[in-house]
Amino acid sequence: MDYKKYIAQRIKIQGVEEQEIYPNIVFPPNSEMGDYALPCFKFAKVLRKSPVMIAETLKERYKTDEIVTEVSAVNGYLNFKINKVGLATEVLNKILSEKESYGSSKVGAGKTICIDYSSVNIAKPFHIGHLSTTVIGSSLYKLFSFLGYKVVGINHLGDYGTQFGKLICAYKHWGNAEDVEKGGIHAINDLYVRFNNEADSQMESEARQYFRLIESGDKGANEIFEWFKSLTLKYVQGIYDKLNVKFDSFAGERFFSDKMQPVIDELRAKNLLKESDGAQIVDLEKYGMPPCLILRSDGASLYATRDLAAAYYRKNTYDFYKCLYVVAYQQNLHFQQLFKVIELMGNKWAKDLVHVPYGMVSLEDGAMSTRKGKVVWLEDVINKCIEKAYNVIEEKNPELENKDEIAEKVGVGAVIFGALYNNKIKDIVFSYDKVLSFEGETSVYVQYTCARANSVINKSGVKTKIPENYQPNCAETEVIKQLADFTDTLLDSAEKYEPSYIARYAVDLAQKYNKFYIENKILTAEGDMKDFRLALTEATLQTLKNALSLLGIGVPNKM
Ligand code: ARG
Numbered sequence: 001m002d003y004k005k006y007i008a009q010r011i012k013i014q015g016v017e018e019q020e021i022y023p024n025i026v027f028p029p030n031s032e033m034g035d036y037a038l039p040c041f042k043f044a045k046v047l048r049k050s051p052v053m054i055a056e057t058l059k060e061r062y063k064t065d066e067i068v069t070e071v072s073a074v075n076g077y078l079n080f081k082i083n084k085v086g087l088a089t090e091v092l093n094k095i096l097s098e099k100e101s102y103g104s105s106k107v108g109a110g111k112t113i114c115i116d117y118s119s120v121n122i123a124k125p126f127h128i129g130h131l132s133t134t135v136i137g138s139s140l141y142k143l144f145s146f147l148g149y150k151v152v153g154i155n156h157l158g159d160y161g162t163q164f165g166k167l168i169c170a171y172k173h174w175g176n177a178e179d180v181e182k183g184g185i186h187a188i189n190d191l192y193v194r195f196n197n198e199a200d201s202q203m204e205s206e207a208r209q210y211f212r213l214i215e216s217g218d219k220g221a222n223e224i225f226e227w228f229k230s231l232t233l234k235y236v237q238g239i240y241d242k243l244n245v246k247f248d249s250f251a252g253e254r255f256f257s258d259k260m261q262p263v264i265d266e267l268r269a270k271n272l273l274k275e276s277d278g279a280q281i282v283d284l285e286k287y288g289m290p291p292c293l294i295l296r297s298d299g300a301s302l303y304a305t306r307d308l309a310a311a312y313y314r315k316n317t318y319d320f321y322k323c324l325y326v327v328a329y330q331q332n333l334h335f336q337q338l339f340k341v342i343e344l345m346g347n348k349w350a351k352d353l354v355h356v357p358y359g360m361v362s363l364e365d366g367a368m369s370t371r372k373g374k375v376v377w378l379e380d381v382i383n384k385c386i387e388k389a390y391n392v393i394e395e396k397n398p399e400l401e402n403k404d405e406i407a408e409k410v411g412v413g414a415v416i417f418g419a420l421y422n423n424k425i426k427d428i429v430f431s432y433d434k435v436l437s438f439e440g441e442t443s444v445y446v447q448y449t450c451a452r453a454n455s456v457i458n459k460s461g462v463k464t465k466i467p468e469n470y471q472p473n474c475a476e477t478e479v480i481k482q483l484a485d486f487t488d489t490l491l492d493s494a495e496k497y498e499p500s501y502i503a504r505y506a507v508d509l510a511q512k513y514n515k516f517y518i519e520n521k522i523l524t525a526e527g528d529m530k531d532f533r534l535a536l537t538e539a540t541l542q543t544l545k546n547a548l549s550l551l552g553i554g555v556p557n558k559m
Pocket residue numbers: 116119120121156157158307310325327
């Protein structure tokens with residue numbers, strides 16, 4: 001049962017809907033005051049009464065029962081105490097019977113969500129700037145699946161554009177098959193950088209010619225292009241495997257080359273296309289935006305044109321309930337324009353398109369990805385994190401078996417968590433020491449807590465029993481309440497497209513469990529107390545595992 005909801009439904013404030021009360025219910029800082037509380041400050045304006053008065057009145061009206069046993073009004077807060085025995089048995093039973101599926105639900109049944117994320121550019125570096133879209137998108141994928149939605153993960157490949165003409169030209173002049181096969185994406189990228197630095201006007205014009213050859217379906221040019229594409233995809237697949245990321249579709253920009261015309265025709269038929277300096281645009285001035293360019297004066301399509309075709313294709317193919325685009329906030333305008341154009345074309349589903357923006361990631365030493373200069377390859381960041389994790393483990397626990405495997409889980413987890421822990425819109429500075437700290441708000445800390453819980457369970461060697469009438473103490477109650485809040489956290493996180501809520505939840509739960517662990521004996525306790533504490537430990541371990549797995553992070557048994 002959702003206790004917050006139970007409480008919210010029984011608070012009646014005139015002129016305030018239950019849905020407005022529910023999200024305002026909080027955990028008071030210490031449970032002496034209450035288990036749940038409603039701060040009344042927000043309602044003062046509507047009701048034109050002081051928060052203290054509001055809390056007093058609500059307290060008088062609230063009827064206690066066997067679930068909510070006590071209500072008090074303190075300094076503008078309405079505090080609730082609940083039947084802790086009931087909550088504890090209910091929550092522990094639920095977790096220990098549902099296990100891996102604890103927190104899952106069917107709210108999404110019958111609905112499809114498309115998620116466009118990671119969207120790599122062929123033959124270009126897969127760099128640290130791609131970390132956020134990859135891990136945020138992947139985590140939303142897992143989350144929505146867990147909530148019962150059908151999810152379609154789409155990698156909208158950047159495989160269209162004049163740069164591929166340049167690449168082929170550079171390859172013809174300076175490259176050879178053996179080096180490219182061996183060096184893969186790095187060798188291809190070197191060719192591209194060299195072209196940008198050294199190409200003269202003769203080569204530039206050759207490059208345009210090669211691009212036209214690709215476009216017109218020339219076999220030779222397309223073979224080279226497809227080869228570069230397969231090398232890039234093979235390379236990124238290695239990274240996706242490490243990060244536990246998967247896709248259902250790799251329909252990229254090229255896939256839409258032959259699907260734009262009908263959409264352009266529709267724009268024209270609906271009188272939305274305007275000529276401007278020979279180009280075809282949709283005027284968006286009325287909406288405070290620059291025009292959306294559909295066709296260049298030479299007739300070439302643009303990024304937006306292909307996205308337009310892609311949106312139609314997705315709607316027709318998947319009939320989505322929502323279509324998310326996990327793309328950096330630098331593209332805010334692009335998506336505003338795109339969604340507006342689709343709306344102007346008369347499509348009701350335009351409202352179901354959602355840009356999920358995120359901030360930039362830079363490294364502590366100031367190095368950042370740039371067009372020509374220094375590029376921080378994501379692969380290097382992951383490998384460095386795994387290596388550092390190995391060293392930390394070696395130092396803390398040299399006797400440990402399977403150190404490589406554990407270091408991989410810890411290192412990869414740290415990279416993912418480092419990118420997910422903050423609200424996604426924030427720019428973040430990635431620090432190896434910070435993400436790998438055992439003490440901070442990190443995945444390592446959470447994984448370590450899991451290893452601790454696991455060791456308690458292994459040592460006990462008995463099958464878990466949940467006692468019926470055990471009265472939990474303060475620290476135990478804090479853990480129980482946090483456990484009970486998991487489902488709600490997942491729903492919030494999905495509603496706001498914020499995996500960071502899950503990351504924070506895991507850290508909070510780990511902190512609460514550790515406080516309990518330090519203050520209480522478990523294995524040397526007796527009777528119901530021991531049984532309860534073991535059940536609490538097992539339920540915490542299970543819930544932490546479920547939370548981390550939604551972020552794509554594994555949990556080692558030992559650390
Ligand atoms: N490949 C693009 C980039 O690197 C991102 C594509 C995002 N998805 C989309 N449908 N526009 O900027």
